[in-house]
Amino acid sequence: MxxxxxxxxxxxxxxxxxxxxxxxxxxxxxxxxxxxxxxxxxxxxxxxxxxxxxxxxxxxxxxxxxxxxxxxxxxxxxxxxxxxxxxxxxxWDLINDLQIDPEETPAGTDISQVERNWIDHWEVMVQHMREWRATQADASGETARRLPGFPIWTDTWGSDWSPMERGQAIDEAPPWKADFLRKNFALYDALAEHVGGRAMGTWLRKVRTFPESRRKLEWQAQDAESLWDCVISLRPSGLRAKRPTHLPALVAITQTPIIGPLQRKLSAREAARLQGLPDSFSFDGQSDKATFKQLGxxxxxxxxxxxxxxxxxxxxxxxxxxxxxxxxxxxxxxxxxxxxxxxxxxxxxxxxxxxxxxxxxxxxx
Incomplete structure (x- = not known):
């Protein structure tokens, strides 16, 4: 019918x-x-x-x-x-609208120490970028400037990139990638001048011990003051940060969002609420991994x-x-x-x- x-x-x-x-x-x-x-x-x-x-x-x-x-x-x-x-x-207000108890840490929602290290290290750079943007805003008489919204690729950072190598990388890349390369080269130069080459070098040495996908950042959090104030998704394209208003789509693969203000991951029960299921809906006898896949x-x-x-x-x-x-x-x-x-x-x-x-x-x- x-x-x-x-x-x-x-x-x-x-x-x-x-x-x-x-x-x-x-x-x-x-x-x-x-x-x-x-x-x-x-x-x-x-x-x-x-x-x-x-x-x-x-x-x-x-x-x-x-x-x-x-x-x-x-x-x-x-x-x-x-x-x-x-x-x-x-x-939307994620924590209030999803009825998340800030005092509760459900089983299986802890952030691993490795994940915490990635976020803490990127938090250092987020604060450097905020200070740099504040300096730019003061110089131009603006109230504030947001962090860059393009994908940040730290593999393009460092003094070991010669002008010739930069130019060659841009020339050989498709237009969309060439644009991001130019922006990343310029971003590194500006931050190295603001923070200092030695401090940038120290930060880069540690980030280069991370997996490739954790050496990238996608800042989509507008005026958020800290990475820990955001919803953080650990994606193949990098750490993606968004304001804690709403979450990206649940997917069937393992990409459980991290709720930065609570410093933990979304629970299976909270994911069920996100899909509109009541708390009385039972997943008994099923692993959280299977539940997330089902919901995704x-x-x-x-x-x-x-x-x-x-x-x-x-x-x-x-x-x-x-x-x-x-x-x-x-x-x-x-x-x-x-x-x-x-x-x-x-x-x-x-x-x-x-x-x-x-x-x-x-x-x-």
Whole structure:
């Protein structure tokens, strides 16, 4: 009767136009009404009381309704959109909105000493860069200047790079990489002048003992005063720092975010909250690694809940034309605003029913 299909955002991009067209054509040939335009949704776009969560998890959702006999599909119908009243209208606060207890350190969330060493060492450079930016701002009469937002590659730093070697590296690189190389060479020169060549050399000697991916920094934290004030992701592209407003998308591979202000990693239970599951949802008997993988492969409860509601309103006329459609429309339109509490209520009901059944099973004698 109706379908909701979810996929990564890239499906609707220019590199996958053929695949997108195949999906739409197959649905239409099967008798479904579906928009040819894409629609992208993320839990961070939705207010928490409607199931939104502080996670940027952009997904393409394709919604389709089977057209009843005697009715016509609208080939130019718009994709589903979220109503304005449920759209997030303030900045997220990760710790408060995800109900994280700052005093609690759940099992398995500790940062290793090696990880702490990486972050502490980069914190030294972050403070050097903040001092350098403050000096620049004072000289130009500005209030402040943010840290560089381009990827910082310390393998390009050091006095051992001659002007000829720098020029050759730039000439041989593709345009995007050449631009980053120029910026990194200039950044090192400016910091060496501000901090001093000896101090930079000492810092570089230690960072070069790190794995390649830990010798890079992606600062996306705007005006944050410390690396430890940020959400830190240890990625193949480097340490990525963001303000602690919301988290990047959970992924099925092991890249558990570090919550800098708490100096620990996100727990499996907090990750479940991030996907909109209640605390009563059980992962008993399953390792945290398996739980993170399961959650990383899942969809946001709040996104699917609200997209389905909006879809049923968009295709209301088609649904009301059949008994099954009317039943679906009634169930969806009368559903509560908050899907997480609805799941919790359903789980509680199931457990109570199971408990009653277990208590009434006759004993074998």
């Amino acid at each position: 109706r379908n909701v299909l979810a996929n990564v955002r890239n499906l609707a991009g220019p590199r996958h136009r053929h695949e997108w067209q195949v999906i739409i054509e197959h649905l239409r040939n099967a008798g479904y009404q579906v928009s040819e335009q894409s629609a992208v949704f993320s839990p961070h776009q939705i207010k928490p009381e409607y199931g939104g969560r502080p996670q940027v998890r952009e997904r393409v959702l394709i919604t389709a309704t089977l057209v009843p006999e005697g009715m016509q599909a609208d080939p130019f119908i718009d994709p589903v959109s979220l109503p304005e009243n449920i759209r997030m209208d303030r900045e 492969n899942g969809v946001s409860v709040g996104v699917v809940w609200n997209v389905l509601k909006a879809h049923c309103e968009r295709d209301r006329d088609l649904l009301l034309a059949t008994p099954t459609g009317r039943e679906i429309y009634a169930l969806v339109s009368q559903a509560p605003d908050d899907p997480t509490s609805a799941i919790a209520t359903a789980l509680d009901t199931v457990r109570r029913v199971d408990s009653v059944r277990a208590a009434t099973v006759p004993l074998k004698v």
